[in-house]
Amino acid sequence: MTKPPKAPAASINHLRPSDLRAIAQLATQATRGVTRMTEGVHHAVLRSMGAPDNQQAQTGGITGFVYRTVHGVTELVGKGLQTAFTRLEPLLETLVDQPPETPEREAVLAALNGVMGDQLLQTHNPLATPMTLRYQGRALNLHAMPPMPGATGKVLLLIHGLCMNDLQWRTQPGNNPAKVSDHASALAVQLGYTPVYLRYNTGLHTSQNGRALASMLEQMLEKWPLPVEELTVVVHSMGGLVIRSAVHCAQQGALRWPQQLKNIVFLGTPHHGAPLERAGNWLDVILGTNPFSKPFAKLGQLRSAGITDLRYGHVLDADWQGHDRFTKRSDSRQPLPLPDSVACYTVAATTAAKRSPLADRVIGDGLVPLPSALGQHADPSRQLGFGKAAQTIVYRTSHMALLHSPEVTRQIIHWLTPS
Numbered sequence: 001m002t003k004p005p006k007a008p009a010a011s012i013n014h015l016r017p018s019d020l021r022a023i024a025q026l027a028t029q030a031t032r033g034v035t036r037m038t039e040g041v042h043h044a045v046l047r048s049m050g051a052p053d054n055q056q057a058q059t060g061g062i063t064g065f066v067y068r069t070v071h072g073v074t075e076l077v078g079k080g081l082q083t084a085f086t087r088l089e090p091l092l093e094t095l096v097d098q099p100p101e102t103p104e105r106e107a108v109l110a111a112l113n114g115v116m117g118d119q120l121l122q123t124h125n126p127l128a129t130p131m132t133l134r135y136q137g138r139a140l141n142l143h144a145m146p147p148m149p150g151a152t153g154k155v156l157l158l159i160h161g162l163c164m165n166d167l168q169w170r171t172q173p174g175n176n177p178a179k180v181s182d183h184a185s186a187l188a189v190q191l192g193y194t195p196v197y198l199r200y201n202t203g204l205h206t207s208q209n210g211r212a213l214a215s216m217l218e219q220m221l222e223k224w225p226l227p228v229e230e231l232t233v234v235v236h237s238m239g240g241l242v243i244r245s246a247v248h249c250a251q252q253g254a255l256r257w258p259q260q261l262k263n264i265v266f267l268g269t270p271h272h273g274a275p276l277e278r279a280g281n282w283l284d285v286i287l288g289t290n291p292f293s294k295p296f297a298k299l300g301q302l303r304s305a306g307i308t309d310l311r312y313g314h315v316l317d318a319d320w321q322g323h324d325r326f327t328k329r330s331d332s333r334q335p336l337p338l339p340d341s342v343a344c345y346t347v348a349a350t351t352a353a354k355r356s357p358l359a360d361r362v363i364g365d366g367l368v369p370l371p372s373a374l375g376q377h378a379d380p381s382r383q384l385g386f387g388k389a390a391q392t393i394v395y396r397t398s399h400m401a402l403l404h405s406p407e408v409t410r411q412i413i414h415w416l417t418p419s
Contacts, residue, residue, distance in 0.1 A: 118204050152192050153226055159240075346391045
């Protein structure tokens with residue numbers, strides 16, 4: 001008797017009991033949002049036919065009753081599912097083995113948090129990513145640091161960018177072990193650094209993540225198993241805004257760890273914003289000018305606070321507080337220079353083979369234009385002032401390729417090697 005063919009591994013293998021409650025919550029929110037959008041279109045059509053204006057965009061009569069019924073049923077079903085799954089979770093956890101942290105699962109969670117991580121946190125969704133500092137693949141318990149026999153006094157912190165996680169610093173093209181590229185491993189081997197990775201919810205405001213990171217670094221370095229000689233930070237994309245915010249918060253709060261901070265290496269950081277987010281903002285404005293398309297503008301507004309911070313490169317609370325982040329406005333950031341007494345370096349990338357005004361400002365690395373990555377700005381007060389020897393441009397390189405470019409690895413080692 002032949003055995004039935006083995007079913008291929010499915011994505012359900014990556015699910016955990018708490019994910020059921022989280023997914024049900026997302027489904028309820030999506031149903032509610034689609035219903036509101038549909039009612040908005042319906043209301044716009046009625047107004048165009050002479051119906052009285054209603055600021056709440058709600059329809060009346062039998063049609064309005066149907067929409068209110070859908071909202072009510074959705075709310076009841078959502079609460080019922082949440083209650084049921086909350087009660088089932090302890091039982092499921094005893095019956096089902098907790099799946100390990102797989103790269104596939106973590107990549108999906110990272111992307112989801114990047115797009116709507118602020119909403120996940122606000123609604124207490126279990127899929128919201130908590131901020132953790134990680135060593136050798138595990139989150140550090142900052143209240144009871146584990147044994148770290150391989151640690152040195154040279155701490156290397158790596159901070160990922162939007163919709164990413166700490167696992168994506170290490171790349172292995174084609175699953176070929178001979179082609180593994182990892183900036184941190186190279187720095188550990190050649191310069192004696194001990195890599196520590198940050199994992200965080202990239203959907204939150206950069207200043208919120210910066211404040212949380214400032215506090216965590218103070219705890220970690222206080223309990224490091226041996227005296228800390230130096231702290232060096234390598235950041236990719238949004239991570240550069242987060243570390244600048246963290247240094248500012250730490251200095252404002254008189255924390256001690258900035259005194260140990262020696263180097264920051266920025267890889268493709270949008271110091272002055274990214275045009276794609278500004279284009280998204282234009283989409284909000286265009287959709288909002290037409291009463292028939294205005295309800296669809298809410299689709300553009302799904303993107304998180306972290307994404308809208310990339311419009312101009314927000315770093316401080318003052319850059320976004322008191323403003324509607326979906327209303328078009330000019331750049332009103334508070335100027336924040338690079339931290340004093342810290343060697344700061346920046347790598348900018350371009351997919352072009354050579355520089356040109358068009359390639360620099362429009363193409364860049366596909367996401368971040370060269371002037372933004374280099375900290376250049378027409379307003380002198382916003383110029384970040386990277387020294388000539390502290391900046392480099394890599395060609396035929398995309399934004400994501402900065403994570404595994406051997407050329408970038410060599411440049412970082414060159415900068416950080418004591419002269």
